[in-house]
Amino acid sequence: SQQGEEDPQALSIQEGENATMNCSYKTSINNLQWYRQNSGRGLVHLILIRSNEREKHSGRLRVTLDTSKKSSSLLITASRAADTASYFCATDLRGNQFYFGTGTSLTVIP
């Protein structure tokens, strides 16, 4: 399967701390995306990084991509209780099929 793998599976931090989660995948990709899922809800797109990009920022989010290691990381700075959610990476194989990882469950303690 092309499915990515997130690491760690679960992460618990204090409010204000930074949270880092990683994603590894198996084959060459066109782009990699990160999504957030609050409990019982649909996924919400956070950020997309293309295969020719190495780093991208969006507000408190910073994503890096290392295609030589087939890995990506998502950094959330100055975390808030509202950031508590599951985070998934998604890779696209042919531009129209997406493969999601198993997710990192983030808990931010107020």
Added chain:
Amino acid sequence: NAGVTQTPKFRVLKTGQSMTLLCAQDMNHEYMYWYRQDPGMGLRLIHYSVGEGTTAKGEVPDGYNVSRLKKQNFLLGLESAAPSQTSVYFCASMDGLLGEQYFGPGTRLTVT
């Protein structure tokens, strides 16, 4: 602008029954997707469509059929439900290649 909506939100089926899940989007997106989400498995692609009248198989298509007769609607059918199809089903749409997906709220299906 409702985005992506799914009907129904919850359903309980008995083994062997059939049902259709409806996904509708009002963003004029070409691409639409059906995923299932099981505990510890992440999302897995069932079927997808790259435009009206087209469908294609994803990672786990067995036991499901789909139709995209209208651009805004993508239907997922279960002809003979099995307990292994107990899951949360998500629909998503996307406006083009290398774009972001917009997800519906999900349908929680239990097959007994």
